[in-house]
Amino acid sequence: MSDTIAASTGDTTQPPAGNERRISGVSIRLEGVTKRYSGQGKPAVDAVDLDIPAGQMVMFVGPSGCGKTTLLKMLNRLVEPTSGKIFLGDEDVTGQDPDQLRRRIGYVIQAGGLFPHMTVATNIGLVPGMLKWDKQRISDRVDELLELVGLDPEVYRDRYPRELSGGQQQRVGVARALAADPPVLLMDEPFGAVDPITRQRLQDELIRIQEELGKTIVFVTHDFDEAVKLGDRIVVFDVGARVVQYDTPEAILADPAEEYVADFVGAGATLKQLTLTRVSDVELIHPQVTRAGADAAEVVRQATAAGEKYVVVTDRRGRPISWPSVAELSRVATVPDTVDEKLPVVGLRSTLNDALDTMLAASQGGVVVTGRGGVAGVMVVETVMAAIQRTREEVQG
Ligand SMILES: Nc1ncnc2c1ncn2[C@@H]1O[C@H](COP(=O)(O)OP(=O)(O)OP(=O)(O)O)[C@@H](O)[C@H]1O
Ligand SMILES: [Mg+2]
Known part of the structure; x- marks a missing residue:
């Protein structure tokens, strides 16, 4: 049913982005996507059009309640759109079975969203299990992913989430989202609950993983510095998920589109340029x-x-x-x-x-x-x- 997506996973037919980065992600396109929650006057997400290129990390920022999470959840249909269309690559997935869709889209939330009664290995192996991979393949994949996110498999695979630090739980959350090698990763304030130093390490690791894998990542954050650091592009939203500006971090810092964005970027824009220096x-x-x-x-x-x-x-x-x-x-x-x-x-x-x-x-x-x-x-x-x-x-x- 969605052979297009499966086929484009891990395939390199698409041209590399400028600096020869490997791309295993697919593009995402939103056309007039709207969500109206029942009993609410204004739509939470109002007719959003958005193009997210394959293999890019796109950051969603904007005030609380502006519809970022709602928009993200419509991508994997944890929330059903009221109207509009969503495409992954060339495929219209608006009517696709949500369960099937979610196996092709990794989802990471705060604290990893791990199941507390399952070990790290079981948590990571969930989707491959649903996809009926054999045991050996799942266990090899679990170890490979733990290595990828910087956790020693010998030490961590049989632990329970409560036996991990916040940062480690978050790493396992990322590993779980990557388990079936989905072309798209959705991350909703994944590093919001960890201390600044751990957060910085997790960000560095995500950059490294993304350089290796080239997924299409949509990442919601409250932290504009995080958006500047991680994003290939940033979408600045206002209420109703109205797109105020959609550009590279450099362009947004240099030339905020409206006063609203300038406020959001903050008075310390000169110092924020430091976030751009590696x-x-x-x-x-x-x-x-x-x-x-x-x-x-x-x-x-x-x-x-x-x-x-x-x-x-x-x-x-x-x-x-x-x-x-x-x-x-x-x-x-x-x-x-x-x-x-x-x-x-x-x-x-x-x-x-x-x-x-x-x-x-x-x-x-x-x-x-x-x-x-x-x-x-x-x-x-x-x-x-x-x-x-x-x-x-x-x-x-
Ligand atoms: N299940 C729901 N039922 C009704 N209204 C909802 C529901 N979920 C969200 N909303 C409303 O939709 C709007 C957008 O919410 P959403 O969670 O998408 O915002 P957000 O941008 O992610 O905010 P935050 O930055 O605080 O996480 C808000 O006004 C919220 O109250
Ligand atoms: Mg939210």
């Missing part, structure tokens, strides 16, 4: 890096020769776990494998805002930066300050 855009310092378990005296010798005061220690997979001083290392025989839970770490795709937040949260003057191959470098607060200065000068002309 850690990968600035010069990093290349620190001394060593593996846990290495001979400490040798590491100290090398670091001293290189004039370094600190050394980044990684686990056997190259992930940073601590950042001791040379003085500390000179007091031990082997480099310890202790994981510093407070270690300030950001990804290359993190924004300078995030890096600054992370430093402040850890009360440190620097952060370790990770990339694909492990530690990509170190960034110090002076670099952020210099970049802020540069950004200000550029924005002011």
Whole structure:
């Protein structure tokens, strides 16, 4: 019945978006989509037209009650539209069986929306189970997805949601939504309930996952910084889901369409430009890096020769776990494998805002930066300050 969608999942017939990004998503088109809840005068969503290109992450922002959730839920028909049409790719799905549709559209809500009485593996395997995949295939897929969202399968697959932190639950929620490799992912304020640092890591991971998978993602948020950071495009809505502006983050920051958008963007637009600067855009310092378990005296010798005061220690997979001083290392025989839970770490795709937040949260003057191959470098607060200065000068002309 919806072979079009199934066929376009994981297929690369569509042209890559500019920078050769892989696209496994399909486009979404809304034509005059309206929702009138019974007993309410004005429609919650009033005749919305919208085109969402395949493989893009499009952010929905706007005041509370303006219809963002209603619009999102009409896409997977958790809410039945009163009128209008919805297309996935070329296929009109307005009349399609909602159960079938939902298997092709992943849905992530706050706190992951996990079933508390099911293990992580069972939660993630729900849709593949409905699709009658065999047990081995489901269990392989669960492990693959846990790896993708940064959770060790051995540790987490048999846990229950209550045995996870908020951020971990959210990761499992994302894994579950991706289980059957749907071309479309809907996310309704998924990171709204976690602390700022966890939120920033989840955002970084979502960026990485999206770079890998190229889904079409519709993401509702209250946080304009989050919209700027994650979005390929942002839709700014007003009451009745009226589209006030639909453009790239850069364009909206530079030229808000109406006073209303300018207010929403906020007075700190100059500083918000910082949200557009990625850690990968600035010069990093290349620190001394060593593996846990290495001979400490040798590491100290090398670091001293290189004039370094600190050394980044990684686990056997190259992930940073601590950042001791040379003085500390000179007091031990082997480099310890202790994981510093407070270690300030950001990804290359993190924004300078995030890096600054992370430093402040850890009360440190620097952060370790990770990339694909492990530690990509170190960034110090002076670099952020210099970049802020540069950004200000550029924005002011
Ligand atoms: N099930 C429902 N029955 C009646 N009215 C509803 C229902 N769900 C939402 N509404 C109304 O429709 C409008 C849009 O609600 P919606 O939840 O889509 O807003 P939202 O933009 O997601 O808001 P928020 O940012 O607070 O999540 C609101 O006026 C709301 O009161
Ligand atoms: Mg909502």
